[in-house]
Amino acid sequence: MFSKIIEYFKIKSISFNLYALSSIILLIPSFILFATKHQYFIIYSEFTMKYILIPLFSMAFVIDIFTVIKSLWKTILGKIIYSIFGYFALTYSQSLAKNSIYYITNENPDFYQTSTQFLSAIYLIPSWIISINYVISIIIIIGSIIIFPIMFFKFEKIVSVLNKLLKTINADVQIQKHNIIHMIFILIASITFFANSMAIMPTISKVIDNIFISKSILKYSYYPNKTCRNVNINQYIKLIGTSKVSVSNINTIEYLLLNYGVNNKKITFKTKECVRFK
Numbered sequence: 001m002f003s004k005i006i007e008y009f010k011i012k013s014i015s016f017n018l019y020a021l022s023s024i025i026l027l028i029p030s031f032i033l034f035a036t037k038h039q040y041f042i043i044y045s046e047f048t049m050k051y052i053l054i055p056l057f058s059m060a061f062v063i064d065i066f067t068v069i070k071s072l073w074k075t076i077l078g079k080i081i082y083s084i085f086g087y088f089a090l091t092y093s094q095s096l097a098k099n100s101i102y103y104i105t106n107e108n109p110d111f112y113q114t115s116t117q118f119l120s121a122i123y124l125i126p127s128w129i130i131s132i133n134y135v136i137s138i139i140i141i142i143g144s145i146i147i148f149p150i151m152f153f154k155f156e157k158i159v160s161v162l163n164k165l166l167k168t169i170n171a172d173v174q175i176q177k178h179n180i181i182h183m184i185f186i187l188i189a190s191i192t193f194f195a196n197s198m199a200i201m202p203t204i205s206k207v208i209d210n211i212f213i214s215k216s217i218l219k220y221s222y223y224p225n226k227t228c229r230n231v232n233i234n235q236y237i238k239l240i241g242t243s244k245v246s247v248s249n250i251n252t253i254e255y256l257l258l259n260y261g262v263n264n265k266k267i268t269f270k271t272k273e274c275v276r277f278k
Contacts, residue, residue: 013063013064013182014060014063015060015061015063015064015067015182015185016060016181016182016185018056018057018059018060018063019056019057019060019182019185019189020185021056022052022053022056022057023053023185025048025052025053026045026048026049026052026053029044029048030044030045030048033045054192054196057185057188057189057192057193058189058192058193058196060185060189061186061189061190061192061193062193064186064189085131085135088131089124089127089128089130089131090120090124090127092123092127092130092131093120093121093123093124093126093127094116094120094123096119096120096123096126096127097109097115097116097117097118097119097120097122097123098116100119100213101115101116101119101213101217103210104210104213104214104217104269105217105246105269105271106269106271107240107246107269107271108240111221111238111239111240111241112217112220112221112238114220114221115216115217115220115221118216118220119213119216122208122216123208125204126201126204126208129197129198129200129201132197133194133197133198136190136193136194137194139186139187139190140187140190140191140194143183143186143187143190144187211266211267214266214267214268214269215258215267217269218236218248218250218255218258218267221238222236222237222238222246222248222250223236223237223238224236224237224252225237225247226277227239227245227274227276227277228245228274228275228276228277229275229276229277230272230273230274230275231245231247231272231274232251234251234252234253235247235248235250235251236248236250236251236252236255237274238269239274240271243273243274244271244272244273244274245271245272245273245274246269246270246271247269247270247271247272248267248268248269249265249266249267249268249269249270250265250267
């Protein structure tokens with residue numbers, strides 16, 4: 001019996017083994033505890049789902065997705081798809097950067113090109129997370145459409161259609177009858193990965209907060225005043241067009257203290273007319 005189980009796992013992929021192992025660790029002891037010691041059932045189930053099932057499912061899903069990505073990259077269609085998503089992620093990160101700059105300064109972000117480039121790079125990771133989750137949403141929808149009809153039609157027919165589809169896109173995957181179980185795992189894992197990756201977003205928002213954005217704008221777009229005589233000489237400013245200036249409430253000394261992290265003063269920006277030195 002055990003030799004057959006070992007042989008069964010040998011012919012499966014690493015991702016399938018992770019799906020199966022984590023499911024077994026969760027389900028079998030949970031059923032036993034539910035039937036015998038009900039008070040420990042919830043504790044064990046919650047712990048196993050949080051620290052075993054969800055991490056292993058997410059890891060296995062990444063392995064499966066990487067396999068598909070590697071196969072698609074060999075095709076012209078795959079390269080086009082990746083280019084589109086890369087452009088979407090970059091454009092979205094730039095949009096987030098410009099919105100942040102406008103929210104903090106109340107000025108046209110086009111005057112803050114260096115800050116926009118820096119914040120775009122920072123926002124690129126969450127933009128990719130959002131882009132990838134668009135793909136995962138499509139996987140969930142298409143996977144559901146494909147898998148649910150399996151209950152009503154012959155496996156042979158479904159397998160044949162899937163293999164023709166994969167052959168069309170040159171994906172290095174061969175669907176067999178036992179792979180259907182793997183596909184169900186992938187569908188569940190995609191939902192798990194989607195929820196986990198989106199759960200990262202609040203953490204990223206805490207890191208890229210208004211304080212971080214304000215410091216970035218100040219560092220990459222403002223400089224000590226040597227242009228406007230109606231602004232203190234040590235105040236950090238940013239010229240807006242020909243006659244306006246955005247003035248920060250930070251002077252040279254405070255700027256140095258901010259860089260060393262010993263000044264927690266809130267950074268603000270205010271636009272006013274600039275009376276230039278003659």
